[in-house]
Amino acid sequence: MLNEIAAEHHAVPGGTLKMTARNVNVFYGQKQAIKDVSIDVTQENVTAFIGPSGCGKSTFLRTLNRMNDTVASARVEGEITLDGEDIYSSGMDVVQLRARVGMVFQKPNPFPKSIYENVAYGPRIHGLAANKGEMDQIVEKSLRRAGLWEEVKDRLTDSGTALSGGQQQRLCIARAIAVEPEVILMDEPCSALDPIATAKIEELIHELRGRYAIVIVTHNMQQAARVSQKTAFFHLGTLVEYGETDTIFTNPREPRTKDYITGRYG
């Protein structure tokens, strides 16, 4: 019975399993930030994590590529798998994991290097290109997929930091794409961007869907509604409701979800 309830909670039908989390708890020192979260991330869908500040959605996102390892006081319990493989097992190469599960952050953070080097850096350290020609191809393909190629193809040697905020964010997405990830995690990728740059990123998310499993944390509920097919609502470290985005925004099951999305929370 309990298993059935749990199963109903973390699984949303439709889609090939890419990542799974089971009974995940995260602690920062004594404080528990994530409480017993189980969820499935599917290959074909964009999954949005929503919830008020401090609800644990970003913390949980970071457990999916072990970014919390960089926080000394953080401790993760439970099981998280990528294609069925436990990413917290001792045999897991974290550098390799982060190449497979890429990340885009809230503020665009290009390296203080040329546009070309920003994209080429990852493939170079992972040895993905045998020569300059192959590297050129990877850079062009990544920039094209990130919807930035036409805007920067004539100035690839300019500094990445000289681009506009929206362009920088797309450069960061190109950089994440360049190492051929399987999953892309986005932590509020548009919160520092204007509406047009935001729309371009959203269009890009739409384009990238299917090629990569995408998980996006956003404070902007309209954005979650626009870009995702599945939505998970977090509150006080727990996963309150996980379902079809359509359902979450038109007829959520849980009163707490309803209060949050209709603007009644708090």
Next chain:
Amino acid sequence: MTTGHTVKAFDDDISQLRALVSEMGGRAEAALSDAVQALVRRDLDTAARVVEEDRRIDALEAEIERQAIRLIALRAPMADDLREVLAAMKIAGVIERMGDYAKNIAKRIPVVAEIRGIEPMSILPAMARAVSEMVHQVLDAFAARDAEGAVRVCESDKSVDDFYNSLFRALLTHMMENPHTITGSTHLLFIAKNLERIGDHATNVAEMVYFAATGQTMAEREKGTGHQYMPDAE
């Protein structure tokens, strides 16, 4: 039942929209009972006023539509709020039709007023009361987001259909026995039909209220044999 929005102005907007729907519904309800009273009392002044008042109802529909569009554009309502705003807009469209039926009844009064002694006419006020009650209750249900109240409104549509069927039979008999009253009787039949349609519209509104409140469509309810003389009804 539900707490207010963090942005208080959002609550104000929704309250205002609800108040407009209530006002519009109240006017349609009044138009209906005034029209039937005017019919019974052969009161041509009241009948003319009902026809005139219909413009106010139409204007309210336009205002509700304007407010709903504004609310959607500015507040981006979600979930039950979104359902309620859309329901308000659809309900306004239905109430506008109810108003038209009341107006249509009022327009027939000058013709019917000249005809005396059609016995089945005595059923009309009771039928009109039953229809008014449905309209009243469904508006209450909308205001209170009361799904159960909406279900009760649907159930009471059966009695309106029963009124219509019995009036239909009585008028048919009356026309066969008194062929010279066919013109007046036919008008009365149309009036009864208008009342019956208002009842159906109240049922539609009830279904919208139910959906707005619960997010589910109302389960197909028992329709009974209410529509035996209405082959193309619904």
